[in-house]
Amino acid sequence: MxxxxxxxxxxxxxxxxxxxxxxxxxxxxxIFGFLGPNGAGKSTTIKMITGILTPDSxxxxxxxxxLADNPIAAKTLIGFVPDNHETYETLKGIEYLAFIGTMYGxxxxxxxERVDExxxxxxxxxxxxxxxxxxxHGMKQKLSVIAALIHxxxxxxxxxxxxxxxxxSAFQLKQLMRRQADKGxxxxxxxxxxxxxxxxxxxxxxxxxxKLVAVDTLDNIRESGKVSLESMFLTITAEDKRQ
Amino acid sequence: MKKYLALVKLLFxxxxxxxIAFNRQGAGKKRFxxxxxxxxxxxxxxxxxxxxxxxxxxxGKLSGGNRxxxxxxxxxxxGLVLMFGVHAIMSNVFVVxxxxxxxxxxxxxxxxxxxxxxxxxLNEFITTTLAILTVLLPFGIGAQAGAxxxxxxxxxxxxxxxxxxxxxxLIAMPLSALVTAFGKNSAIKTLLRILIYVAIMALYMYLMYxxxxxxxxxxxxxxxxxxxxxxDILEELTVKLEKIMPYFHxxxxxxxxxxxxxxxxxxxxxxxxxxxxxxxxGLVFVVSLPFYRRxxxxxxxxGSRRRRxxxxxxxxxxxxxxxxxxxxxxxxxxxxxxxxFQSFAGIIMMPIIVVIMxxxxxxxxxxxxSLLQVVRISELYQAIAxxxxxxxxxxxxVGTNVLGLYPISRxxxxxxxLKSLPVxxxxxxxxxxxxxxxxxxxxxxxxxxLIVVLFGVRWYFGxxxxxxxxLVGFGAMCVTTLLDLKSPRFGWDNFNHGLKNARNSWIAxxxxxxxxxxxxxxxxxxxxxxxxxxxxxxxxxxxxxxxAFGCAFSAVAYRVMVVKAAVYFDRIEI
Numbered sequence: 166m167x168x169x170x171x172x173x174x175x176x177x178x179x180x181x182x183x184x185x186x187x188x189x190x191x192x193x194x195x196i197f198g199f200l201g202p203n204g205a206g207k208s209t210t211i212k213m214i215t216g217i218l219t220p221d222s223x224x225x226x227x228x229x230x231x232l233a234d235n236p237i238a239a240k241t242l243i244g245f246v247p248d249n250h251e252t253y254e255t256l257k258g259i260e261y262l263a264f265i266g267t268m269y270g271x272x273x274x275x276x277x278e279r280v281d282e283x284x285x286x287x288x289x290x291x292x293x294x295x296x297x298x299x300x301x302h303g304m305k306q307k308l309s310v311i312a313a314l315i316h317x318x319x320x321x322x323x324x325x326x327x328x329x330x331x332x333x334s335a336f337q338l339k340q341l342m343r344r345q346a347d348k349g350x351x352x353x354x355x356x357x358x359x360x361x362x363x364x365x366x367x368x369x370x371x372x373x374x375x376k377l378v379a380v381d382t383l384d385n386i387r388e389s390g391k392v393s394l395e396s397m398f399l400t401i402t403a404e405d406k407r408q
Numbered sequence: 409m410k411k412y413l414a415l416v417k418l419l420f421x422x423x424x425x426x427x428i429a430f431n432r433q434g435a436g437k438k439r440f441x442x443x444x445x446x447x448x449x450x451x452x453x454x455x456x457x458x459x460x461x462x463x464x465x466x467x468g469k470l471s472g473g474n475r476x477x478x479x480x481x482x483x484x485x486x487g488l489v490l491m492f493g494v495h496a497i498m499s500n501v502f503v504v505x506x507x508x509x510x511x512x513x514x515x516x517x518x519x520x521x522x523x524x525x526x527x528x529x530l531n532e533f534i535t536t537t538l539a540i541l542t543v544l545l546p547f548g549i550g551a552q553a554g555a556x557x558x559x560x561x562x563x564x565x566x567x568x569x570x571x572x573x574x575x576x577x578l579i580a581m582p583l584s585a586l587v588t589a590f591g592k593n594s595a596i597k598t599l600l601r602i603l604i605y606v607a608i609m610a611l612y613m614y615l616m617y618x619x620x621x622x623x624x625x626x627x628x629x630x631x632x633x634x635x636x637x638x639x640d641i642l643e644e645l646t647v648k649l650e651k652i653m654p655y656f657h658x659x660x661x662x663x664x665x666x667x668x669x670x671x672x673x674x675x676x677x678x679x680x681x682x683x684x685x686x687x688x689x690g691l692v693f694v695v696s697l698p699f700y701r702r703x704x705x706x707x708x709x710x711g712s713r714r715r716r717x718x719x720x721x722x723x724x725x726x727x728x729x730x731x732x733x734x735x736x737x738x739x740x741x742x743x744x745x746x747x748x749f750q751s752f753a754g755i756i757m758m759p760i761i762v763v764i765m766x767x768x769x770x771x772x773x774x775x776x777x778s779l780l781q782v783v784r785i786s787e788l789y790q791a792i793a794x795x796x797x798x799x800x801x802x803x804x805x806v807g808t809n810v811l812g813l814y815p816i817s818r819x820x821x822x823x824x825x826l827k828s829l830p831v832x833x834x835x836x837x838x839x840x841x842x843x844x845x846x847x848x849x850x851x852x853x854x855x856x857x858l859i860v861v862l863f864g865v866r867w868y869f870g871x872x873x874x875x876x877x878x879l880v881g882f883g884a885m886c887v888t889t890l891l892d893l894k895s896p897r898f899g900w901d902n903f904n905h906g907l908k909n910a911r912n913s914w915i916a917x918x919x920x921x922x923x924x925x926x927x928x929x930x931x932x933x934x935x936x937x938x939x940x941x942x943x944x945x946x947x948x949x950x951x952x953x954x955x956a957f958g959c960a961f962s963a964v965a966y967r968v969m970v971v972k973a974a975v976y977f978d979r980i981e982i
Binding site: 176177212215216217218219236237238239240241243245247249251252253254255256259260262263264265266267268269270271272273276277280296 | 725736741825831832979
């Protein structure tokens with residue numbers, strides 16, 4: 166569903182590659198966890214998958230559609246939850262969701278139906294008529310999650326989605342991720358929280374200094390080394406640092 | 409003191425530090441372009457500045473360095489500082505948005521307040537310097553002032569902004585309280601701010617008018633004998649100023665020191681001016697600090713209060729991508745107090761200027777004809793006046809339409825939303841240009857109506873003017889949108905800071921200046937033919953040519969924007 170071929174990116178003001186020759190394939194019906202230390206290139210990779218950043222080289226494909234050749238068709242398939250929760254602060258929550266619905270061409274009735282469902286799930290119904298600027302960090306996160314699901318995307322990309330969520334909402338979000346994968350959709354998410362990745366993901370990738378240093382299923386990891394994901398993560402990133 | 413200075417430095421530097429994130433390809437070429445732009449702008453605006461300076465020089469010469477006139481000019485400078493600064497004082501000092509960033513620091517409330525006030529004061533320096541260079545300096549040269557005048561100019565630069573600070577604080581406090589009282593209704597807040605801004609402008613003009621500065625002389629009009637005319641006005645003004653001078657004693661003392669006749673005179677003026685201005689500063693502090701404390705407390709409480717939900721109905725309707733973009737953009741702009749004020753206050757400028765122009769040109773003493781009446785008698789009035797007004801109004805209108813000048817920068821960190829949406833970027837751009845044009849068209853319409861009613865321009869020329877203004881405005885908005893996309897400013901916390909030192913409005917004025925020049929170039933041959941042969945059809949051809957130019961300009965500008973936009977949009981890295 167998501168394919169990255171030899172993707173590289175160097176920021177305008179930087180002297181090093183934020184992402185270096187990354188090749189990765191994520192299948193339908195899979196929850197893929199993307200791990201890495203701070204500044205490893207997780208968010209840059211996510212921004213390239215969602216079309217926010219253009220890679221310097223390499224290609225990104227979403228469900229067989231080349232993002233560079235047909236960005237609109239590819240973006241229509243993606244739902245994105247950013248890590249910074251920057252939205253249109255002076256809009257009301259409901260206005261923002263209606264706006265996103267229109268952008269993805271979702272019929273009004275369907276938008277209403279989905280907003281009602283997800284807002285109830287995340288206990289946000291009462292806050293929707295209020296201005297986003299009055300929302301707490303967690304409420305903004307919930308709003309971003311709902312906005313990303315408004316068009317029932319085939320690919321759901323989440324950047325640090327659990328930060329700031331209360332335990333109940335975090336549980337609901339994990340359930341939703343599983344539900345999406347069970348429907349045959351793809352969930353790609355980055356996180357620092359190894360425990361969550363271990364519990365939720367089918368497969369993981371570890372990125373460090375812009376390079377993909379490990380990709381495997383959790384079962385394989387468990388069988389091969391009989392070590393925890395945490396110790397494996399620490400070993401791999403430490404080795405990479407030494408090199 | 410260390411904490412205070414560090415905070416001033418932080419707040420001052422922060423407002424100039426908008427992160428610009430895009431690939432800087434051809435940076436050297438861009439720098440050269442910027443330098444050339446400022447050269448062209450200087451050439452364009454120099455005549456206006458020189459005209460004011462020359463007028464002030466003659467005023468100094470004719471008044472012989474009269475201290476009351478000098479004080480009046482100092483007040484004029486302070487009026488300008490106040491007009492441009494009152495909103496900044498309100499938004500930077502009293503509308504507290506950064507309480508959560510500052511309150512946990514080991515700082516006293518008065519340190520924060522004083523640091524903010526200092527930053528607002530430092531920001532007034534630019535306006536004060538410009539005002540001193542164009543008004544006070546030529547006045548002093550004309551009056552053949554001594555060395556003390558020039559030595560006191562830096563002191564004047566430091567002291568002049570203090571009175572506007574006091575008055576600005578006094579205006580800003582009840583206004584901020586009122587704005588805060590409206591709670592969630594940001595649109596009303598924005599409207600309120602704009603109305604207050606208009607009121608201050610109108611008050612400023614009224615006072616200038618009331619002082620006799622714009623009234624006529626009893627000894628003929630300015631065209632017959634300008635020297636006598638101006639002398640009469642200055643004498644009249646001096647009489648009026650003598651009565652009100654006790655209220656602006658600190659300014660009178662400052663001017664006394666500047667135009668002193670001896671060391672004793674200078675010492676008296678200098679020490680009195682410094683002491684009285686320091687007293688003003690103390691007054692600002694004493695009056696405003698309790699209010700600031702209250703606003704600080706309210707801002708902290710407000711966040712948690714507003715988080716609780718309310719019941720409100722909202723209909724979700726899908727009305728097309730461009731429409732939805734425009735609606736969302738309008739809502740988020742009007743609800744942001746600073747952005748809304750900046751974006752919509754500019755568009756009321758045109759109607760206000762038309763009214764002011766009418767009062768300046770159309771008022772005369774009993775039994776005398778006003779300048780407007782004299783001009784209207786001419787057979788060429790209907791041919792020339794609409795064109796001149798059109799060019800001037802386009803110039804002002806485009807340059808002050810902030811909505812069209814910073815369409816991308818106002819997205820700030822949320823620009824990633826535009827990049828991640830499955831929508832053609834051309835639609836985004838079109839919606840931005842259409843919104844700016846739609847808002848400007850309201851102002852254009854009122855302006856044209858006023859011109860028809862007040863200036864007696866025929867209604868069908870009024871319609872033609874409106875159509876050309878609309879087309880030229882659309883084209884100019886396309887260019888400014890592209891320019892903003894090329895060099896956007898992201899990462900600002902305060903929209904006013906996002907605009908600091910931005911060149912977009914200057915470029916916009918330059919574009920409308922050039923398009924105005926083109927319109928004049930096209931129209932002059934028709935006016936000459938009309939003057940020789942007469943005949944309504946010549947004016948019809950002239951307006952058709954102007955409309956054709958407007959269509960061509962807007963079409964080319966839109967095309968250029970669409971072709972180049974994708975590259976610039978891709979460069980944005982956020």
